[in-house]
Amino acid sequence: MSTFWSLWIIILTTTNLVLLLWVLLANRKVAVVGEENKDVKTTGHEYDGIEEYDNPLPRWWFYMFLLTFIFAVGYLIIYPGYGSYEGLKFKDSPAWTSVGELRGDQAKAEQVYAETYGVYSKMPIEEVARNPDALKMGFRLFSNNCAVCHGADGGGNPGFPNLTDKDWLYGGTADKIHETIVSGRKAAMPAWGSIMGEEGVVDVTEYVLQLSGSEHDAAKAEAGAKLFAANCVACHAADGKGNQLVGAPNLTDNIWLYGGEPATIRQTVRDGRNGVMPAQQELLKEDRIHLLAAYVYSLSLEESN
Ligand code: HEC
Ligand code: HEC
Numbered sequence: 001m002s003t004f005w006s007l008w009i010i011i012l013t014t015t016n017l018v019l020l021l022w023v024l025l026a027n028r029k030v031a032v033v034g035e036e037n038k039d040v041k042t043t044g045h046e047y048d049g050i051e052e053y054d055n056p057l058p059r060w061w062f063y064m065f066l067l068t069f070i071f072a073v074g075y076l077i078i079y080p081g082y083g084s085y086e087g088l089k090f091k092d093s094p095a096w097t098s099v100g101e102l103r104g105d106q107a108k109a110e111q112v113y114a115e116t117y118g119v120y121s122k123m124p125i126e127e128v129a130r131n132p133d134a135l136k137m138g139f140r141l142f143s144n145n146c147a148v149c150h151g152a153d154g155g156g157n158p159g160f161p162n163l164t165d166k167d168w169l170y171g172g173t174a175d176k177i178h179e180t181i182v183s184g185r186k187a188a189m190p191a192w193g194s195i196m197g198e199e200g201v202v203d204v205t206e207y208v209l210q211l212s213g214s215e216h217d218a219a220k221a222e223a224g225a226k227l228f229a230a231n232c233v234a235c236h237a238a239d240g241k242g243n244q245l246v247g248a249p250n251l252t253d254n255i256w257l258y259g260g261e262p263a264t265i266r267q268t269v270r271d272g273r274n275g276v277m278p279a280q281q282e283l284l285k286e287d288r289i290h291l292l293a294a295y296v297y298s299l300s301l302e303e304s305n
Contacts (some may be wrong), residue, residue, distance in 0.1 A: 006083035013082060017072060024065055028056060117287035120294070125174035128294035129301060138295025141288055145280070154299045158259055159275060164299040167255045169247040172300060176244075178293040184279030187247045191272030192231065198270075200227055205265045211240040211252045212260060247275075 042051040056062070079096055080087040086095040094100065117137070120128045128134045143152065149160045156162030161169055169187070170180050193201055207224030209216035229238070235248035242250040249257055257275070258268050280289055 001084045003084075008083075010083040010085075013076070017069065021069055024062070028062065114287065117285075117291060121287045121290050125178060125290065125294045125297055128291065129174075129298040131294075134291060135295055135298055138291045138298070141284075141292050142295050145284065146292070154296065159257065159273075161257055162255070163296050165255060166300050167250065167253060168244065169242075169249055169257070171244045172297075174293060174297050177296050178289065180277060181289050181293055181296070182279065182281045185247055185275075185277040187273065187275040189235075189248070189268065189273040191270065193270035196227055196231070200224075201266050201270045204228055204232070205262055205269055208240075208251050208265050208269075209260075209262060212254050213252075214254070214260060 041054045043054045045052045057065070076082045076085075078088045086097075089095045120131070120134045123131075128138075142150075142154065146154075149157070150163055151157055151160070154163040156164075166172060168176070170176055170185055192204070196204065203220045203224035204227045205224065206216045206220035207222075207228050210218075210221040210224075228236075228240070232240075235246050236242050236251055237248075240251040242248045249255075254260060256264075258264055258273060280292075284292070
């Protein structure tokens with residue numbers, strides 16, 4: 001805070017307090033007048049014959065008012081609030097700040113979490129994946145951190161892979177899942193529209209449809225096969241089954257990340273795709289990632305049961 005604003009606040013606060021105190025004291029009347037009093041003083045207000053006595057504030061009220069001043073001064077001494085004054089510092093502890101209080105609460109919470117999560121941190125992911133209590137926690141972590149993209153049940157959305165099946169872009173071992181969550185993934189499917197033209201896009205799409213056993217135009221697919229061999233096998237492999245090192249999906253199954261409609265495949269091939277799985281290492285602590293990896297691992301276990 002600059003000195004100017006600090007002084008500004010100090011002057012405003014002080015002026016307000018002093019002014020209010022003055023108003024309170026200056027208007028203080030001691031004598032209580034009542035009906036038995038001969039020279040009854042009224043405020044001069046009269047309404048339908050009803051007049052208002054000019055009585056002072058009740059004593060308890062007056063003292064309570066005074067107390068609020070004492071409280072205000074005490075508060076401004078102990079807590080930050082008087083310009084850039086930081087508040088009272090006790091022996092070892094620094095002055096109170098709201099951030100400090102938050103950090104303190106967080107540290108306390110973290111200690112509790114660390115104990116709860118810590119139990120599982122040392123267990124292998126495959127084992128945690130079979131522990132119902134751990135999975136309950138994993139589910140909650142998943143709901144908070146992953147469900148927006150992957151769906152509440154991990155079933156995925158167009159562009160966001162289904163985590164409950166056995167079809168993996170990057171690999172479904174505990175290690176690979178853990179690696180995906182920690183470091184994230186960036187997929188790079190190049191755009192082919194300007195390279196092979198719309199006709200090429202249509203042909204190669206028919207070939208992709210053929211690979212997955214979908215309805216296709218055989219003549220176009222034959223032309224597409226050549227384009228595929230020349231342009232796509234580096235990532236999707238000669239047999240079209242993909243490559244988990246670059247996250248190139250298997251094109252021979254009928255599981256689609258973006259969609260298996262001819263128009264969607266053409267769009268994928270024409271414009272490319274760049275799916276991003278955000279790295280969680282900066283966002284989540286390792287003990288949580290461990291639980292999440294176990295939870296994701298368990299999702300595809302259930303299917304095989
Ligand atoms: C440099 C590697 C690379 C090359 C070359 C490549 N792809 Fe891909 N392809 C990928 C990656 C990676 C993805 C996944 C994109 C994502 O996750 O966002 C992908 C996704 C796709 C998809 C979407 C699959 C789905 O499940 O929705 C199709 C279809 C596809 N590629 C077809 C092709 C065709 C046809 C070619 C050749 C013309 C080709 N790819 C060349 C890397 C490549
Ligand atoms: C902002 C959206 C988003 C969030 C949030 C997100 N993901 Fe993802 N995730 C993706 C996308 C997109 C991909 C696919 C990347 C690609 O196209 O190659 C992915 C891929 C994955 C994969 C790899 C799947 C495979 O087939 O190999 C796993 C595992 C995964 N995410 C787990 C998680 C977990 C666990 C969380 C929560 C901590 C999470 N994701 C949060 C978008 C997200």
